[in-house]
Amino acid sequence: MSLDMAGSTALVTGSTSGIGTAIATTLARRGAHVLVCGRDTARGERVVGDLRGAGGRADFVRADLGGGAAAAKDLAARAQQAAGRHIDILVNNAAVGIVAPTADMPEDGFDAAIATNLTAPYYLVGALAPAMAEAGRGAIVNVASMAGQFALPGMSVYGASKAALLFLTKSWAAEYGPHGVRVNAVTVGPTRTPGSAELGEALGALAAQAPAGRVADPAEIASAVAFLASAAASFVHGAALSVDGGRTAV
Template identity: 50%
Template sequence: MGMSGLTALVTGGTAGIGRAVAVQLAREGAEVVVHGRDADRGASVVAEIETAGGSARFVRADLADSGDIKRLAQEAGDVDVLINNAGIYKFLPTSDMTEDLLDQHMSLNTKAPYLLVKALAPGMVQRGRGSIVNISTLAAAVPTKGTGMYSASKAALEQLTRIWAAEYAEHGVRVNTVAPGPTRTPGTDAMDAVTLKAVADTTAMRRIAEPEEVASAVTFLASHRASYITGTVLEVAGGRPAIG
């Protein structure tokens, strides 16, 4: 997809969707800055990319710390592609949601992407090119019990996507969001067959996504193939089942 010579920063790039995105971007020729909190997992992703002939490095940072976010942006350098993937989710009814958890959701899912865009987008503007892809969730559009704070923090990110798209479009910087549905994770791997089927049946395709399927959509939006796409929220969710 013509990403040779570009630098991509993937937050939360050591597992799940983030890891799959990092691997795919490297395969397309980008030099990938893999962000995470676990150095061993970071080294594993870098090794996987380098074994396949790609280029990557790991930067550890705590996205709950504004100072660490600024350091991450500085160490990442001239970023051409920013993937805001890292986040937190805790499913609880409103009556059980603590103030601390509320703050964590807004800090990691909304504030951290905001600060990274604030730090890195000006460089993209100066170079006249750039692509930002935020990772949201289908739950931001479909009311789901227990996901209130998670959904709200991601809905805010989706609105920021539209605002950033309008703000940076004339400078050659595109901003989009991918909203995955149920996706295979260590959590789904631990589910019993009945629970997993119930989750899969919330989609029209009656199955959950593989991380690589979501990553393919992210990689497309980050690439020049999506050169006339900005301000969109792309659902990668297996379709919504019909009522009745």
């Protein structure tokens, strides 16, 4: 089966930097019309310019998914308007990776993480999956984390939100799979991004615990997402593909 995505439209949340930009770039190279999404218009337009400069089709749709349900519903409406049709591929990548002990977790940090990591994907799927189901095809890929599979110090809220997203992946696969919509997830390990730079040496130390023994490049995560979004994964439903250097295998 082909990895070609010509004629499809993909919405990638949180795609103005890091893993999201890598995903947008990979999908555009494979022929998808990519809707780049993020809070920063200048960064979004730069990503779109790069994709178009490389011969791809791309547009920017601004959204702050920290607004939860309302922001997600608004984004869904504007994304479909920008595409001029329904969305074929949804990648729920945007996330807030707050790290703090439970007793010191700020309320606004907790709320932002839940709104962005869990509420927004839930309502984006609710707004976009029905049109996919009506068309009889579509793919949703949720970007989760190994932090949602085992406990890491200080990552209780982030990990809980990603664990919930993994459960929703299975639930949505059961709900929409019979209508031709495939829903899967990637569970990501330590990856070199502007956001993860805040972890400093701890990022490398965490990566060293895995068989691969190194930090991932965002393009490696993007390749896995592109596979799950493509026809090459036509019989894959409700799966959580570990892209963590083998960390959850040991």
